[in-house]
Amino acid sequence: MRLLSQGAEAEIYTIRFIGNKVAAKVRGRKKYRVEELDTELREGRTRREARCMERAHRAGVPVPRLVACSRFTLYFEILEGVVLKDLESIPEGVPREIGRVLAKLHDAGMIHGDFTTANLMLAENGLNIIDFGLSEITKSVEGRAIDLLLIKRSLGKGYPSLEQSYVKSCSEGDVVVSKLKEIEKRGRYQIRTIT
Ligand SMILES: Nc1ncnc2c1ncn2[C@@H]1O[C@H](COP(=O)(O)OP(=O)(O)O)[C@@H](O)[C@H]1O
Ligand SMILES: [Mg+2]
Incomplete structure (x- = not known):
């Protein structure tokens, strides 16, 4: 697992997933937020991002392909x-x-x-x-x-x-x-x- 990017809101790692290299975008816990709000934001944004990436892809907008999604993490294609x-x-x-x-x-x-x-x-x-x-x-x-x-x-x-x-x-x-x-x-x- 290698860190690809450290953003304000999420970290992106490159990982192996069923034999392929993919990106894992992880929304980690933010200690400065009240826990309940923090969970809601991380979960909501992850779900929203997954939904929008899929919708965009279906409409023919070029976006990285989503591979999988869990509560706070998205897994998608790495673009060169x-x-x-x-x-x-x-x-x-x-x-x-x-x-x-x-x-x-x-x-x-x-x-x-x-x-x-x-x-x-x-x-x-x-x-x-x-x-x-x-x-x-x-x-x-x-x-x-x-x-x-x-x-x-x-x-x-x-x-x-x-x-x-x-x-x-x-x-x-x-x-x-x-x-x-x-x-x-x-x-x-x-x-x-x-x-
Ligand atoms: N599919 C991808 N393939 C390769 N690099 C990516 C991909 N998605 C994001 N990155 C890299 O990670 C950085 C941060 O990703 P981004 O989704 O914009 O997260 P943040 O919410 O932290 O801005 C991008 O600027 C880019 O350098
Ligand atoms: Mg960004």
Whole structure:
């Protein structure tokens, strides 16, 4: 068992599972939280992440394949690739691809909830969305607009072509972009932080 990543909310290990190397995303106990709330959060987020990964996969959104799931741990396919945030520059064509996969996710009736370059991986099969821990099954236009807002802030200059391909691929893209503009005008949106 090797530690792949130590996040604020979970640790990811590589393990052997029925002969294959897979990732185990473990939500461990957080001592600073009241135990009851802690259990509820870890269990709820694990269940939500599993459900959303499966739903996204069924809709044709590129995500790591889920292998198994227990109360506080998800087991999924390891992608050979790199997180976009770690790249010095974003390769040509990638912003357009992000727009397309986000449109597909939203059209599948869900939002990501933490849609930044830290949660997108460029792998052998192309762009993949990871980390569904804050995802929700909802058709909320505001929720969709916040996904766009987060990627706009984290991507920077590649954003216009992302938005263009999002609007082209998404059934309600125009409505979402109008909502995004409205949120930006309000100028009060605070990025959600991990509890
Ligand atoms: N399927 C995967 N294959 C390879 N590396 C992964 C995979 N999923 C996550 N990682 C690595 O682990 C890191 C944290 O994963 P993530 O699911 O975003 O957890 P956190 O909730 O801690 O942000 C990612 O930035 C990436 O480097
Ligand atoms: Mg993450």
